[in-house]
Amino acid sequence: xxxxxxxxxxxxxxxxxxxxxxxxxxxxxxxxxxxxxxxxxxxxxxxxxxxxxxxxxxxxxxxxxxxxxxxxxxxxxxxxxxxxxxxxxxxxxxxxxxxxxxxxxxxxxxxxxxxxxxxxxxxxxxxxxxxxxxxxxxxxxxxxxxxxxxxxxxxxxxxxxxxxxxxxxxxxxxxxxxxxxxxxxxxxxxxxxxxxxxxxxxxxxxxxxxxxxxxxxxxxxxxxxxxxxxxxxxxxxxxxxxxxxxxxxxxxxxxxxxxxxxxxxxxxxxxxxxxxxxxxxxxxxxxxxxxxxxxxxxxxxxxxxxxxxxxxxxxxxxxxxxxxxxxxxxxxxxxxxxxxxxxxxxxxxxxxxxxxxxxxxxxxxxxxxxxxxxxxxxxxxxxxxxxxxxxxxxxxxxxxxxxxxxxxxxxxxxxxxxxxxxxxxxxxxxxxxxxxxxxxxxxxxxxxxxxxxxxxxxxxxxxxxxxxxxxxxxxxxxxxxxxxxxxxxxxxxxxxxxxxxxxxxxxxxxx
Amino acid sequence: xxxxxxxxxxxxxxxxxxxxxxxxxxxxxxxxxxxxxxxxxxxxxxxxxxxxxxxxxxxxxxxxxxxxxxxxxxxxxxxxxxxxxxxxxxxxxxxxxxxxxxxxxxxxxxxxxxxxxxxxxxxxxxxxxxxxxxxxxxxxxxxxxxxxxxxxxxxxxxxxxxxxxxxxxxxxxxxxxxxxxxxxxxxxxxxxxxxxxxxxxxxxxxxxxxxxxxxxxxxxxxxxxxxxxxxxxxxxxxxxxxxxxxxxxxxxxxxxxxxxxxxxxxxxxxxxxxxxxxxxxxxxxxxxxxxxxxxxxxxxxxxxxxxxxxxxxxxxxxxxxxxx
Numbered sequence: 001x002x003x004x005x006x007x008x009x010x011x012x013x014x015x016x017x018x019x020x021x022x023x024x025x026x027x028x029x030x031x032x033x034x035x036x037x038x039x040x041x042x043x044x045x046x047x048x049x050x051x052x053x054x055x056x057x058x059x060x061x062x063x064x065x066x067x068x069x070x071x072x073x074x075x076x077x078x079x080x081x082x083x084x085x086x087x088x089x090x091x092x093x094x095x096x097x098x099x100x101x102x103x104x105x106x107x108x109x110x111x112x113x114x115x116x117x118x119x120x121x122x123x124x125x126x127x128x129x130x131x132x133x134x135x136x137x138x139x140x141x142x143x144x145x146x147x148x149x150x151x152x153x154x155x156x157x158x159x160x161x162x163x164x165x166x167x168x169x170x171x172x173x174x175x176x177x178x179x180x181x182x183x184x185x186x187x188x189x190x191x192x193x194x195x196x197x198x199x200x201x202x203x204x205x206x207x208x209x210x211x212x213x214x215x216x217x218x219x220x221x222x223x224x225x226x227x228x229x230x231x232x233x234x235x236x237x238x239x240x241x242x243x244x245x246x247x248x249x250x251x252x253x254x255x256x257x258x259x260x261x262x263x264x265x266x267x268x269x270x271x272x273x274x275x276x277x278x279x280x281x282x283x284x285x286x287x288x289x290x291x292x293x294x295x296x297x298x299x300x301x302x303x304x305x306x307x308x309x310x311x312x313x314x315x316x317x318x319x320x321x322x323x324x325x326x327x328x329x330x331x332x333x334x335x336x337x338x339x340x341x342x343x344x345x346x347x348x349x350x351x352x353x354x355x356x357x358x359x360x361x362x363x364x365x366x367x368x369x370x371x372x373x374x375x376x377x378x379x380x381x382x383x384x385x386x387x388x389x390x391x392x393x394x395x396x397x398x399x400x401x402x403x404x405x406x407x408x409x410x411x412x413x414x415x416x417x418x419x420x421x422x423x424x425x426x427x428x429x430x431x432x433x434x435x436x437x438x439x440x441x442x443x444x445x446x447x448x449x450x451x452x453x454x455x456x457x458x459x460x461x462x463x464x465x466x467x468x469x470x471x472x473x474x475x476x477x478x479x480x481x482x483x484x485x486x487x488x489x490x491x492x493x494x495x496x497x498x499x500x501x502x503x504x505x506x507x508x509x510x511x
Numbered sequence: 512x513x514x515x516x517x518x519x520x521x522x523x524x525x526x527x528x529x530x531x532x533x534x535x536x537x538x539x540x541x542x543x544x545x546x547x548x549x550x551x552x553x554x555x556x557x558x559x560x561x562x563x564x565x566x567x568x569x570x571x572x573x574x575x576x577x578x579x580x581x582x583x584x585x586x587x588x589x590x591x592x593x594x595x596x597x598x599x600x601x602x603x604x605x606x607x608x609x610x611x612x613x614x615x616x617x618x619x620x621x622x623x624x625x626x627x628x629x630x631x632x633x634x635x636x637x638x639x640x641x642x643x644x645x646x647x648x649x650x651x652x653x654x655x656x657x658x659x660x661x662x663x664x665x666x667x668x669x670x671x672x673x674x675x676x677x678x679x680x681x682x683x684x685x686x687x688x689x690x691x692x693x694x695x696x697x698x699x700x701x702x703x704x705x706x707x708x709x710x711x712x713x714x715x716x717x718x719x720x721x722x723x724x725x726x727x728x729x730x731x732x733x734x735x736x737x738x739x740x741x742x743x744x745x746x747x748x749x750x751x752x753x754x755x756x757x758x759x760x761x762x763x764x765x766x767x768x769x770x771x772x773x774x775x776x777x778x779x780x781x782x783x784x785x786x787x788x789x790x791x792x793x794x795x796x797x798x799x800x801x802x803x804x805x806x807x808x809x810x811x812x813x814x815x816x817x818x819x820x821x822x823x824x825x826x827x828x829x830x831x832x833x834x835x
Contacts, residue, residue: 055708057707057708057833058833076710077707077708077709077710078710078711079710080710081709081710087708089708091704093702093704093705093707093708093709094702094705095697095698095701095702095705096701096702096825097697097701097824097825098694098697098698098701102694102698103705105694106694106695106698106705106706106709106711107695107706107709107710107711108709109691109694111691112690112691112692113689113690113691114689114690114691114693114694115689117691157709
């Protein structure tokens with residue numbers, strides 16, 4: 001980071017418009033060589049677009065790019081690679097049926113026949129494994145690797161192409177905390193070797209932990225360039241949103257009410273014979289938020305699916321208001337009638353039909369409601385009018401029920417789902433990842449809604465991979481690991497280290 | 512020794528019936544491994560059969576016919592490519608359109624030009640691919656029992672396009688597995704975004720695959736009209752393009768397995784012909800249609816997961832759109 005050396009990247013006056021959306025407006029950015037530079041912003045702030053321009057995926061409408069002090073025109077990924085830029089995309093650009101080494105050489109094979117390039121790549125992979133601790137089996141099939149290793153392949157791909165500048169787009173979204181820590185030490189090692197790293201994220205903790213400088217984007221514009229050591233998470237959050245945000249959720253203590261839902265001894269075994277849930281016991285009381293803390297893939301999703309009636313437990317019973325649910329009642333439609341509503345963790349896959357107008361999505365699952373039209377018919381005007389009302393109440397932007405759902409931002413799509421389920425007066429609300437891919441403003445709104453529901457006496461089961469979120473919202477926290485409940489803590493008594501141990505499967509008895 | 516001779520005759524017939532299947536299956540394999548579903552193999556073979564028969568009849572050269580057949584088929588392939596790759600259209604719709612276009616166009620043009628109900632003139636001499644006798648065929652036959660006979664009856668005595676089809680098989684297998692082009696092609700059928708971000712043109716690769724597909728369909732169609740028959744007959748492909756599609760699925764999109772699938776389907780066809788009007792002991796007369804339906808039936812059973820598992824290339828049939 002000497003003053004004499006030219007910045008690794010110098011962007012000036014970059015603008016890019018997609019139809020009516022101005023994704024980047026007059027963006028300038030300077031990244032010092034040999035540094036880790038963070039770019040933060042809410043979803044849709046234009047971070048990914050800016051990086052896609054830098055990587056040649058899109059061409060900017062106007063603006064200049066200079067790499068290492070020399071002006072460059074980057075019109076395709078090939079140009080970017082030639083300029084020494086490598087990118088690790090949020091959704092990995094890997095071919096799952098090919099081996100690691102085949103993925104690494106793809107596009108840089110070095111000759112018409114594969115054998116030469118592949119053996120060179122093997123040697124190079126061995127060297128990179130030594131230099132950075134990036135060991136990997138070159139012949140493993142990529143689709144069979146864990147997500148953390150797949151990301152490693154992405155990084156190796158960039159390094160193999162001789163990248164001097166590495167861009168990572170939301171790299172930790174798919175990683176467990178220990179994997180994220182490993183990634184960060186790798187990024188530091190790369191910086192120490194003189195490489196430049198750009199880290200795009202919306203997690204402030206990561207910015208504070210690993211970056212040297214940070215740039216903040218908001219609505220397509222650069223709003224701040226700061227040295228990480230001289231800033232703080234509240235300052236960054238404020239810059240991202242444009243106003244002060246409550247990172248802490250305000251929640252008054254409330255005595256819990258009667259037992260509403262009780263699950264006893266739930267087992268779930270899948271078709272391959274793998275146990276996904278083993279002996280899960282769970283009680284939900286009225287006016288209580290029970291949070292499930294766990295690393296993704298430890299049975300939380302399956303638990304919610306069983307309770308929502310989407311899958312049937314291999315063993316165990318569920319009681320609702322004292323009554324054991326019969327297998328006939330254990331389907332989503334009946335459960336909804338009984339007051340068990342479900343906000344699915346993946347709104348694109350199970351929460352919404354994104355090709356439908358928003359109004360239609362606001363009645364999905366409730367399309368049999370007689371209030372929506374006579375007999376088998378639906379009344380579009382009634383549906384639209386109701387949607388308009390709820391959209392106003394939930395601050396869905398734009399408040400246009402006719403607009404295709406795919407055109408809404410993640411946060412607003414989530415509000416459409418939230419409104420649909422909450423407006424039907426649930427007794428029990430099952431919530432999966434309520435704020436995944438949602439911007440800070442909407443997170444705050446969703447958190448406040450959930451607290452208000454709890455205060456109104458709804459029993460809420462919250463599953464989230466964001467431990468902070470679980471700790472902030474819950475009254476009681478259950479930790480899950482390997483399909484079992486490994487521990488229970490009252491929220492006041494819970495701390496992150498203790499929960500982390502439970503999430504890792506270190507139970508009281510073992511400890 | 513008599514049963515060996517019968518076996519050799521059926522095998523020979525099976526191979527002759529498999530050649531057009533193999534060409535079309537390899538064509539489909541190239542296209543689908545690159546992510547372009549091609550249901551128009553049938554139409555492309557048909558247009559190639561027609562074009563090759565016409566040019567062979569006019570020029571008197573079977574080789575000129577082959578080139579014409581390939582070019583006609585490639586032209587239709589490019590139409591499919593233009594619809595599916597450049598305009599990101601629905602690949603099934605485009606393929607069906609090509610089949611209908613070929614079925615109609617060949618008959619209309621044939622009738623207009625020759626007035627024989629769509630037939631083209633009968634090909635004779637150099638206008639038709641004759642049998643190629645491989646060296647030592649007769650010597651080996653008389654010196655080595657069984658294998659010598661099979662060499663003479665089955666391996667030798669096929670026509671030039673048949674040997675070209677085998678060559679195409681070997682080249683396909685080697686190129687897909689061992690070359691840069693093959694790696695990129697396999698990648699583009701699985702995850703075109705990965706290819707794009709690696710700085711390679713997705714459209715370029717897919718057009719390449721589609722052109723190869725056209726050339727191979729051209730070879731298959733030419734074989735039908737200029738080698739197996741002595742001229743074009745309306746609708747002479749008779750569903751071979753669809754059986755080839757089934758063979759591709761049966762072969763799990765792999766070249767050598769495609770050969771075995773085509774041989775199997777060809778053998779079924781040969782047996783069906785052989786059994787025509789023959790009453791089997793205990794069963795009676797087997798309807799030919801029942802045997803002809805077997806390739807489809809077997810493919811359905813395969814897809815239902817009873818025999819094994821068939822996994823198509825992941826991006827097959829999906830137009831590539833850069834995500835925003």
